Amino acid sequence: MYKYVLMLLVGALFVPLSAKQKKTTPPHVTVVFVIDQFAYHYLSKIKPFFKHGIKMLFDKGIVYDDAHHPLGVPETAPGHHSISTGTLPKYHGVVYNSWTSMTDYSKTRYEIDTTPQADILRDAGEKQPGASPHHTKVDGLSDQFMYLAHGSDRYAAYSFSLKMHPVISCANRLGKAFWLDSKTGLFTSSKVYFDALPEWAVVFNNKHKHATTKPFHWKTVYPHNSPAYAFPYARDYEHAGAPLGMITEDGKPLTIPGVSPYELFVRSPQSMDLLLGLAKTAVDNLYDAGKDRLLLFISLSNLDLCGHTYGPDSMECIDILYHLDKQIADFMGNINEIFGAKNALYVLTGDHGICPIPEITAKKGYHPARRILAKQMITEMNALVEKKYGLAGFVKTYEPTFFVIDQEALRAAGRAQGRSIMHDLKHFLLGQRGIKKVWTRQEIAQLPFQPDDLEQFYKNQLYKDRNGDLTIMTEPYSLVTHYENGTSHSSPYDYDTHVPLVIYQKGSLEHKRITEKVWVPQLSHTIARILGVMRPSASPYKPLPGIV
Numbered sequence: 197m198y199k200y201v202l203m204l205l206v207g208a209l210f211v212p213l214s215a216k217q218k219k220t221t222p223p224h225v226t227v228v229f230v231i232d233q234f235a236y237h238y239l240s241k242i243k244p245f246f247k248h249g250i251k252m253l254f255d256k257g258i259v260y261d262d263a264h265h266p267l268g269v270p271e272t273a274p275g276h277h278s279i280s281t282g283t284l285p286k287y288h289g290v291v292y293n294s295w296t297s298m299t300d301y302s303k304t305r306y307e308i309d310t311t312p313q314a315d316i317l318r319d320a321g322e323k324q325p326g327a328s329p330h331h332t333k334v335d336g337l338s339d340q341f342m343y344l345a346h347g348s349d350r351y352a353a354y355s356f357s358l359k360m361h362p363v364i365s366c367a368n369r370l371g372k373a374f375w376l377d378s379k380t381g382l383f384t385s386s387k388v389y390f391d392a393l394p395e396w397a398v399v400f401n402n403k404h405k406h407a408t409t410k411p412f413h414w415k416t417v418y419p420h421n422s423p424a425y426a427f428p429y430a431r432d433y434e435h436a437g438a439p440l441g442m443i444t445e446d447g448k449p450l451t452i453p454g455v456s457p458y459e460l461f462v463r464s465p466q467s468m469d470l471l472l473g474l475a476k477t478a479v480d481n482l483y484d485a486g487k488d489r490l491l492l493f494i495s496l497s498n499l500d501l502c503g504h505t506y507g508p509d510s511m512e513c514i515d516i517l518y519h520l521d522k523q524i525a526d527f528m529g530n531i532n533e534i535f536g537a538k539n540a541l542y543v544l545t546g547d548h549g550i551c552p553i554p555e556i557t558a559k560k561g562y563h564p565a566r567r568i569l570a571k572q573m574i575t576e577m578n579a580l581v582e583k584k585y586g587l588a589g590f591v592k593t594y595e596p597t598f599f600v601i602d603q604e605a606l607r608a609a610g611r612a613q614g615r616s617i618m619h620d621l622k623h624f625l626l627g628q629r630g631i632k633k634v635w636t637r638q639e640i641a642q643l644p645f646q647p648d649d650l651e652q653f654y655k656n657q658l659y660k661d662r663n664g665d666l667t668i669m670t671e672p673y674s675l676v677t678h679y680e681n682g683t684s685h686s687s688p689y690d691y692d693t694h695v696p697l698v699i700y701q702k703g704s705l706e707h708k709r710i711t712e713k714v715w716v717p718q719l720s721h722t723i724a725r726i727l728g729v730m731r732p733s734a735s736p737y738k739p740l741p742g743i744v
């Protein structure tokens with residue numbers, strides 16, 4: 197009996213490693229797919245219709261069911277920074293895609309850099325301001341990966357997107373960024389990354405120089421009458437940002453009055469073929485040049501562009517994801533062929549989610565959902581202040597999700613009257629249907645919130661002078677916006693912050709489902725740990741659970 201118990205105990209001590217935890221082999225290539233605006237809520241409807249790459253990652257990877265961006269205004273630049281720097285806007289400084297100056301009320305786009313060192317690489321076309329990560333106040337994963345490369349030219353960190361700000365958010369200072377130049381329809385970069393575009397990129401551009409202006413027909417993955425699209429309001433364009441949908445019934449080349457061929461192209465499934473084609477060309481050329489340790493960020497933007505216009509219920513957005521399912525599989529196939537499947541680490545996530553079009557949510561029966569027009573709010577707020585205090589134009593502008601006050605007028609009003617005006621404006625806003633909370637900047641900074649509190653997400657987004665004066669939190673599914681149609685992502689609610697997150701490396705990081713709540717910024721430390729590099733230095737987060 198004792199002998200039997202002893203054997204059991206010894207057996208328990210020597211459980212083979214593989215039965216409990218598999219050994220992780222550092223990958224040779226890491227590909228982080230960021231589907232722009234990939235809200236978790238898509239999955240409940242359309243996951244059964246994924247058949248290729250997205251399905252494979254969900255079936256075989258380590259799947260995080262409850263991953264969130266801890267942001268009150270989850271936008272593209274802060275969302276990509278969450279992923280690449282592993283930290284919060286209060287540290288990295290990129291509070292939104294753009295912010296308003298508190299002195300002259302001009303707008304600063306995150307990526308724009310007017311110094312000559314940041315000039316955009318372009319042979320022709322009008323002069324444009326340059327681009328660089330100069331507003332990012334911390335290092336990121338690409339920087340850490342390239343620190344490791346000191347003394348070795350085997351390493352490369354590249355980022356690709358149709359848009360500038362996501363790639364610059366991911367390339368950081370030591371990686372390389374490529375995006376599509378809206379003026380020329382060609383891929384480009386900035387002088388902070390290259391003296392001139394690499395030859396392979398020039399050849400790629402020449403081969404595809406008419407890609408963005410050619411007429412095209414949007415061919416859906418499934419037949420139009422398939423259950424894959426049979427969801428309520430999938431073809432409801434009454435409150436969409438364009439008068440017509442992009443998926444036509446007759447198969448004719450697509451035109452929409454007032455929308456340029458380029459604007460149609462970047463919303464189409466074809467645009468991702470072009471982007472992934474460039475990324476594949478880059479990988480082939482880097483590998484041939486002896487760079488066999490790669491970190492790639494691929495930000496897939498067409499869902500975001502369509503999502504703002506048509507909303508997440510639309511057939512356009514749903515079909516983009518079906519296309520991406522196949523396009524991602526094809527790209528992974530190429531990577532696996534070069535590096536071997538066991539040497540490739542794949543990550544799939546989103547930079548933020550999306551609020552369904554409020555009018556469609558109301559049509560579905562959730563009547564509190566409403567669109568609140570910022571312009572109308574500003575007009576009424578200014579009328580209130582002018583009537584009571586005799587001050588005109590007191591509220592200058594609105595940026596999701598705060599109002600900017602005329603700083604000089606506020607100072608001139610003096611402390612007591614200034615407080616009284618702000619109190620009246622708060623009272624007015626709190627009286628509006630759809631608005632839940634209003635804080636001054638000082639109030640958010642001082643109020644004690646818990647890390648899980650939705651209010652804390654706004655506090656995470658405070659950085660020096662980059663925020664406005666009166667921040668508002670709406671009720672769920674309501675949207676304060678400049679636009680009379682379409683939708684956006686500007687709240688701390690689940691539909692805007694909850695995104696899919698999957699990590700997969702064949703043979704080592706696979707077959708797990710993690711249901712506990714995790715934060716997307718944990719990903720950066722996790723990848724650093726897997727790659728054996730230091731985490732980005734301002735990341736306060738632990739690695740994700742489930743990774744050995």
Ligand SMILES: [Zn+2]
Nearest residue numbers: 232233272547
């Ligand atoms: Zn985005």
